[in-house]
Amino acid sequence: MNPSVDALRATFGGSTAIGRALESCGDTIVYVGREALLDVMAWLRDTPGQTYDYLVDVTAVEYRDRERPLEVMYGLRSLARRADLRVKVELDPQGDLTVDSVVPLWRGADWLEREAFDMFGITFRGHPDLRRILMWETYAEGYPLRKDFPLRGRFSRAEQVRQALAAHPEAHYSLEELSIADAYAELPGDMKERLRRGERGTLPDSE
Amino acid sequence: MSKRTVELELATPGVDASGQPLRVPLGVAEPDLAAEHMLINIGPQHPATHGVLRLVVELDGETVVRVIPHLGYLHSGFEKLGEYRHYNQIIPLTDRTDYLSPMANNVGFALAAEKLMGIAITPRCTVLRVIACEMSRIISHMVWLGTTSIDLGAFTPFLWAFQERERIYNLQEMWTGARLTTSVTRVGGMMADVPDGFVEGLRHFTRTFPKTLSEIDRVLTRNAVWVGRTQGVGVLTAAEATNHSLSGPMLRASGVAYDVRKDKPYLDYETYDFDVVVGEHGDVYDRYLVRLEECSQSNRILEQAIERLPDGPVNIADPRVILPPKSRAMNDMEAMIYHFKQVMEGVKAPVGEAYVGIENPKGELGTYLVSDGTAKPVRWRIRPPSFINLSALPRMAAGHLLSDLIAINASVDIVMGEVDR
Amino acid sequence: MKRVIETKQVAGQSPNYLLAKFQDLIDWAVNSSRANSLWPMPFGTACCAIEFMATAASRYDFARFGMERQAFSPRQADVLICAGRLPFKLAPVIRRIYDQMPQPKWVISMGACASTGGIFDNYAMVQGIDTIVPVDVYVPGCPPRPEGLLYGVLLLHKKIKGESLFDRVPRRDEQPLDDHGLRLPPEQIDEISEPFGNSVHQFRSA
Numbered sequence: 001m002n003p004s005v006d007a008l009r010a011t012f013g014g015s016t017a018i019g020r021a022l023e024s025c026g027d028t029i030v031y032v033g034r035e036a037l038l039d040v041m042a043w044l045r046d047t048p049g050q051t052y053d054y055l056v057d058v059t060a061v062e063y064r065d066r067e068r069p070l071e072v073m074y075g076l077r078s079l080a081r082r083a084d085l086r087v088k089v090e091l092d093p094q095g096d097l098t099v100d101s102v103v104p105l106w107r108g109a110d111w112l113e114r115e116a117f118d119m120f121g122i123t124f125r126g127h128p129d130l131r132r133i134l135m136w137e138t139y140a141e142g143y144p145l146r147k148d149f150p151l152r153g154r155f156s157r158a159e160q161v162r163q164a165l166a167a168h169p170e171a172h173y174s175l176e177e178l179s180i181a182d183a184y185a186e187l188p189g190d191m192k193e194r195l196r197r198g199e200r201g202t203l204p205d206s207e
Numbered sequence: 208m209s210k211r212t213v214e215l216e217l218a219t220p221g222v223d224a225s226g227q228p229l230r231v232p233l234g235v236a237e238p239d240l241a242a243e244h245m246l247i248n249i250g251p252q253h254p255a256t257h258g259v260l261r262l263v264v265e266l267d268g269e270t271v272v273r274v275i276p277h278l279g280y281l282h283s284g285f286e287k288l289g290e291y292r293h294y295n296q297i298i299p300l301t302d303r304t305d306y307l308s309p310m311a312n313n314v315g316f317a318l319a320a321e322k323l324m325g326i327a328i329t330p331r332c333t334v335l336r337v338i339a340c341e342m343s344r345i346i347s348h349m350v351w352l353g354t355t356s357i358d359l360g361a362f363t364p365f366l367w368a369f370q371e372r373e374r375i376y377n378l379q380e381m382w383t384g385a386r387l388t389t390s391v392t393r394v395g396g397m398m399a400d401v402p403d404g405f406v407e408g409l410r411h412f413t414r415t416f417p418k419t420l421s422e423i424d425r426v427l428t429r430n431a432v433w434v435g436r437t438q439g440v441g442v443l444t445a446a447e448a449t450n451h452s453l454s455g456p457m458l459r460a461s462g463v464a465y466d467v468r469k470d471k472p473y474l475d476y477e478t479y480d481f482d483v484v485v486g487e488h489g490d491v492y493d494r495y496l497v498r499l500e501e502c503s504q505s506n507r508i509l510e511q512a513i514e515r516l517p518d519g520p521v522n523i524a525d526p527r528v529i530l531p532p533k534s535r536a537m538n539d540m541e542a543m544i545y546h547f548k549q550v551m552e553g554v555k556a557p558v559g560e561a562y563v564g565i566e567n568p569k570g571e572l573g574t575y576l577v578s579d580g581t582a583k584p585v586r587w588r589i590r591p592p593s594f595i596n597l598s599a600l601p602r603m604a605a606g607h608l609l610s611d612l613i614a615i616n617a618s619v620d621i622v623m624g625e626v627d628r
Numbered sequence: 629m630k631r632v633i634e635t636k637q638v639a640g641q642s643p644n645y646l647l648a649k650f651q652d653l654i655d656w657a658v659n660s661s662r663a664n665s666l667w668p669m670p671f672g673t674a675c676c677a678i679e680f681m682a683t684a685a686s687r688y689d690f691a692r693f694g695m696e697r698q699a700f701s702p703r704q705a706d707v708l709i710c711a712g713r714l715p716f717k718l719a720p721v722i723r724r725i726y727d728q729m730p731q732p733k734w735v736i737s738m739g740a741c742a743s744t745g746g747i748f749d750n751y752a753m754v755q756g757i758d759t760i761v762p763v764d765v766y767v768p769g770c771p772p773r774p775e776g777l778l779y780g781v782l783l784l785h786k787k788i789k790g791e792s793l794f795d796r797v798p799r800r801d802e803q804p805l806d807d808h809g810l811r812l813p814p815e816q817i818d819e820i821s822e823p824f825g826n827s828v829h830q831f832r833s834a
Contacts, residue, residue: 025322025561055452056564061577061586073575075562075590079449079463082470086562108452111598119286134279134627135752136717144287144751151291151831153751157821158814160751161759164716165809169724170248251721252671254700259673259718280718281673284750291830299747306675350678369685376682386682387675387771624674627715 002028002085004050012040019090029086037089038100044076044085045105052076052085055106058113060120062093062147072099072122091122093146101127119145136167244272251280257354257616258623260597264612271612274604276597281627289587293553294320294394297587302388304589305625307350308343308568309389310379317392318473319563319574324556326395326528331519335401337474338409338512339391340565341505345416346375347568347620348498348505352423355495355617359436364423371419378408394554395529396522406513413510420502428496437492441603441615444489451599454592455570456497457619461489467566481508491618498620501568528554553582562590569593569620589628593621640794655792662706662732663785664694669705669729671722673712676739679771680711688774693781702728707784708761709777713741714754726761734764734788736780739771745821746770755821760811 005021005028012018017040019031032040044052056075063070069090076085091097101124102109113124114133121143124130131137135144140163141154153160250261259280265273285304289297301312314336321328328336349372353365376386382401383389391398427433443453448461458465466483468476484500486493522529530549531542556578564573570592577586596619604612642648668690672680683690684698699705702725714722726735737757740746743766745755757763764787767780810817823831 024559025325027560027562029560053449056571057562057573057575057588057590059575059586059588061560061588063577063585064579075573075575079465079470084471084562106452107450107602108595108598111594112452115594132279134282136279141751144284149287149751151287151750152823156814156818157755157759158810158817160716161719161754161817162809162814164719164754165723165760167717167720169251169720251718252700252725254698258677259721280715280721281713282715282717282752283674283713283748284752288748288750296830303675303747306678366686369682370687373682373685373687386773387678 002030002083004028004044004052004083004085005030007047007050008040008044011043012036027084027086029088031088031090034089034091034099037087038102038105040087041074041076041102041105044087050078051080052078052083054079055102055108055112056084058102058109058116060116060122060145062120062145064147066093066147069093070097070120070122072116074102097122098125099123100125101130103127119143121146138167251277257621258626260616260621260623260626262600262612262616264609266609269608271604271607271609274601274612276600278594278597278623279627281623283624283628285628286587286589289584291583293582294556294584295549295553297584298392299388299390302390303624304591304628305347305567305569305572305593305622306387307622308347309387310339310391311343311347311565311567312572313390313392314340314474315563315565315567315572316574317394318565319561319576320394320556322563323559323561323576323578324394324528324554326523326525328396329520329523330517331400332396332521332523333474334512334516335397335521336392337476337479338509338516340474341508341512342375342378342409344505344568345502346372348502351498351568351617351620352495355614356427358613358617359433361427361430361433364426367419367423371416374412378405378412381405381408393522393529395525396520400521406516409509410513413506413513416506417503420499420506424499428499434492436610436614437495437618438490439488440491440607440611441618442488442490443599443603447602448489448599451602452595453570453599454595455567455620456484456494456501457570457596457599459484460486460493460497462487467564467571471564473563473565479508479511491614494618494620555580555582556584564590567592569622569625570596572625589625591625591628593619593623594626594628597621597626640792642794651792651794655794656789658793659789659791663788666693666695666706666734666781666784666788667697667699667704668695669699669702669708669725671708671710671712671725673710673714673718674741676711676742676771679774680709680738680777683774683777688778690778690781693778693785695781702726703730705729706732707734707736709736709738710742710757710761711738713739713746713748714757714760715752716754717752719754719760722757723760734784735761736765736767736777736784737763738767738777738780740768741770743768749823758812759817759820762811 001023008018008030016033017036019033021028021030044050054077056077059073061071061073070093072089072091074087076087089099091099099122101113103113111133113127114130116122117124117130118132118134132139142149245266247264247266249264251259261277261280263275263277264271285300288300298313298316301316302309305312349368353368356364379389380386382405383391383398443461445462448458448463462485464483464485469483481504484497484504486497526542526545531545535542536546558578558580560577562573562575564571572592573590575588575590576584579585600616600619603615642651670680682688708726708729710722737743741748742757745753754760765780765784767776769776
């Protein structure tokens with residue numbers, strides 16, 4: 001068992017922040033409460049002695065058993081100490097799938113969280129640009145990696161071909177791109193509304 | 208930005224009192240071409256994007272202000288498909304994610320499945336898998352070298368590199384029957400042992416490969432055009448590279464000495480004598496040097512692996528996990544039943560989860576498997592090195608010229624099958 | 629000695645013997661030039677693109693079959709070689725590239741995924757590019773060997789040499805998308821996209 005677990009319990013213990021910890025096939029997994037996630041992650045990254053400076057992966061797992069919660073998995077690694085830790089947050093698969101984004105801590109989480117949003121429908125609060133990354137932005141069938149999503153999709157093949165051919169191959173939907181004026185006319189209504197309200201994308205700037 | 212207005216007259220359908228067509232004066236701002244930024248679209252069908260990648264580039268003249276990559280044009284639903292397949296049926300799927308180094312993907316998945324099931328493979332299988340991984344590293348870097356040279360204007364290294372690939376392809380075909388989609392591993396072993404002539408062929412390859420590497424080195428490394436186009440371009444510091452979760456040559460070229468083979472060894476890599484190639488400046492030139500030298504190191508590992516290849520069985524002895532030999536399956540009832548159960552029902556993994564990261568040519572290829580006790584995984588997650596490496600592209604390319612963007616994109620060494628899965 | 633004379637039942641062929649012979653000569657000249665200098669548009673997506681590149685490299689070299697210059701702009705290409713799997717997100721792109729190619733144009737569908745969807749019978753993959761663009765030659769394989777692709781190219785040569793300039797039926801009739809936005813009727817798309825082979829059984833998750 002990774003000693004970080006005891007250190008976590010010592011620091012955050014007594015609250016609902018740190019749940020159970022277990023070992024599977026030699027890897028340590030610790031469950032963290034949804035509300036405490038950002039604090040726990042910042043502590044893990046910045047505390048000397050922990051220094052999990054490398055984010056390995058962000059993804060989600062939904063089980064076939066409908067009683068089990070949907071887990072958002074964060075793989076953390078300390079390059080200097082050569083230690084791995086897996087942090088999980090449990091969410092209700094039928095409920096609200098929202099969790100804080102760790103992009104302020106590790107920029108590598110940017111696209112990984114977008115993919116989790118695309119495949120599972122998990123909203124990451126505070127993500128600079130949360131939109132679909134693997135499917136097209138107006139994909140209407142749902143979130144593919146959910147267990148209630150059938151393998152071949154919800155629509156018939158002809159309907160899928162029709163929707164695919166109707167998509168505009170040069171669609172610019174990123175808020176960053178929209179701030180470049182000539183894409184404005186092609187936007188769907190809600191994007192124009194967001195722009196009007198002042199939402200803009202962010203440039204990748206230095207920390 | 209001052210805009211002059213130009214007087215235009217707009218003809219509207221209608222007539223005024225005298226019967227003349229109505230003309231409406233209209234003030235239109237004259238476009239200030241020197242100040243506006245251009246938005247251009249590169250891809251998804253483009254020779255220099257290394258696959259179906261779409262880059263939307265905002266240009267100020269020739270300078271890239273922003274680049275926004277769009278992915279998903281090769282999204283094939285691998286992870287969804289994996290939930291409907293047995294573990295051994297997923298192995299052919301792993302060929303097609305990173306199709307430039309298929310054997311390494313096979314090995315990565317098999318290691319994760321074996322960690323999940325708690326299986327220890329035989330010594331011969333361990334060395335054969337090292338051979339498979341290093342052969343994959345060489346062919347992947349040769350594709351990278353060839354296509355990057357073409358992007359930057361040098362066509363000849365492409366032909367030399369692909370000729371070396373053909374020699375490895377011959378060896379792969381000798382072993383597995385396929386040039387590209389090898390599916391060489393099985394959970395608990397390999398699809399087959401190496402045939403006669405394979406080891407001699409590989410030994411011959413390791414003797415002649417350094418000559419091609421030195422030829423490529425002589426043509427490119429001190430070439431003024433090559434150096435001019437790659438030095439100082441696309442710089443990433445070590446802290447940035449770590450924070451962006453880069454891995455593989457991208458991370459090492461920025462000065463972070465992290466190689467999964469040394470830091471989290473698998474397949475007995477700690478017993479091999481090789482160096483980790485670390486760069487200094489984190490620009491495109493350093494990435495080129497790192498990959499070129501990695502080919503030499505892979506050659507070194509291959510030579511050692513050939514020498515130490517032990518005799519013995521290549522598959523483990525457990526017939527519940529790996530298919531029994533055909534001769535026994537045809538003659539012995541028990542073996543036939545084991546064969547039947549494995550093919551029809553698949554091998555059940557115990558409840559749990561496992562993550563194994565290997566040093567793919569592109570970076571750290573991770574396989575995360577979650578099992579609920581059945582023969583099909585609940586979740587098969589590929590931790591894609593190219594996807595994460597590509598996310599640093601906007602950071603690297605901002606402020607460079609458009610032609611540098613092509614060089615930087617090439618240096619990331621992406622394979623869209625793995626980026627999009 | 630009996631000579632078998634081939635008659636081409638082509639609508640535009642002249643009933644006059646000499647004129648017909650002249651038309652054959654023109655056809656032979658035009659078709660040979662077209663077939664022997666097919667400039668490919670490599671629409672390479674996945675693994676088949678690597679085998680395409682291997683076919684272009686020095687070992688197998690399709691430059692000796694006339695495909696010396698790979699036309700990366702569709703405006704200058706003769707044959708669109710779709711090498712690799714085609715997800716739905718890429719479907720409008722290939723349709724647009726196909727529409728941008730000037731006549732005469734042909735399409736080679738290289739590999740199992742481009743021909744039928746291959747092993748990817750799921751939500752993301754087009755089950756064969758012939759639901760989107762008309763295809764002339766299908767090259768099976770996963771991926772096809774370079775010799776396989778070359779054989780497909782040679783079959784296309786044979787097909788081209790059997791065409792005629794004077795055929796009244798529009799040879800490669802431009803099939804624009806119909807009112808539904810589809811190239812084929814929806815029932816036909818559903819029928820050819822149905823699972824077959826092992827896919828029929830492999831749809832249960834557990």
